[in-house]
Amino acid sequence: MLWLNHRAASNSGFCQLRGAAMLNIRINLTVNLRKMGAVLAAGVITLAHVITPAYALTAPVVVTTPEKVVSVSLTHLKVVTTMSQAKKDLVSNGAKYFDAEALAFLTVYTQGWNDVEWRCLRYIWTNESHFNPKANNKSSGAYGIAQFMPSTWGNYKVVKTSDPRLQIKYGLRYIEARYGSACHAKYFWIKHHWY
Numbered sequence: 001m002l003w004l005n006h007r008a009a010s011n012s013g014f015c016q017l018r019g020a021a022m023l024n025i026r027i028n029l030t031v032n033l034r035k036m037g038a039v040l041a042a043g044v045i046t047l048a049h050v051i052t053p054a055y056a057l058t059a060p061v062v063v064t065t066p067e068k069v070v071s072v073s074l075t076h077l078k079v080v081t082t083m084s085q086a087k088k089d090l091v092s093n094g095a096k097y098f099d100a101e102a103l104a105f106l107t108v109y110t111q112g113w114n115d116v117e118w119r120c121l122r123y124i125w126t127n128e129s130h131f132n133p134k135a136n137n138k139s140s141g142a143y144g145i146a147q148f149m150p151s152t153w154g155n156y157k158v159v160k161t162s163d164p165r166l167q168i169k170y171g172l173r174y175i176e177a178r179y180g181s182a183c184h185a186k187y188f189w190i191k192h193h194w195y
Contacts, residue, residue: 070109072118074101075131086110100145100164101131107168113182121182124189125171133164146171 067082079102081089086106089095095103104125108118128147129135136143141150143160144167153160156177158170179185179195189195 072105072115074099074105075126077102079105081106081109083110095165096163098164099131100133100168101125103164104131104145104168107165107172108182111172117182120186121172121175123186124182124195127189131164133162133167144171146174148174 067084069080069082071078071080076099087110089098090103090106090110098106101122104121105118108121113121125131125145128142129145131145133145134143135145135147137147142148143150143153144162145164146167148156148160148167148170150160152174156170156174158166161167175182175185175195179188185195
């Protein structure tokens with residue numbers, strides 16, 4: 001029971017609430033508790049919105065720097081690429097349609113060759129075959145981009161092919177094994193006009 005101070009009540013100054021008055025107080029108390037719950041929930045949500053950005057700023061931020069873009073002018077086209085794009089291009093189904101010189105550049109670029117080594121390789125293979133995978137020297141029997149002699153194909157245990165990707169792979173393997181670098185092979189080629 002709830003007791004209230006009431007002036008018009010008995011000598012003691014208090015009266016006892018009963019019936020409808022007591023029900024009204026209970027209803028008001030219930031309604032007020034619901035309002036307080038709603039206010040509390042709104043406060044928690046507001047606090048979460050205020051705190052979250054500050055928390056997000058304290059999380060470690062991963063910054064990715066853009067890849068270096070390289071650009072090289074070839075005989076028939078200009079190649080502009082990044083390392084990741086060059087790697088994707090070399091394994092794509094469309095690589096078989098690429099210009100052989102572009103394939104050679106993308107191959108050595110993805111292997112980490114610098115521009116000087118690329119220019120040395122380009123000098124040799126331009127003079128040997130102009131990057132023609134079907135170039136054939138009738139007098140010596142040399143064939144392909146790297147102009148392998150018939151004995152070279154056999155010595156390196158590779159099958160003679162017109163596929164420019166394989167010719168580039170075999171040619172780079174030959175240069176590495178015999179000269180150590182494309183520039184050493186170029187200097188030899190300048191003196192002897194073969195390598």
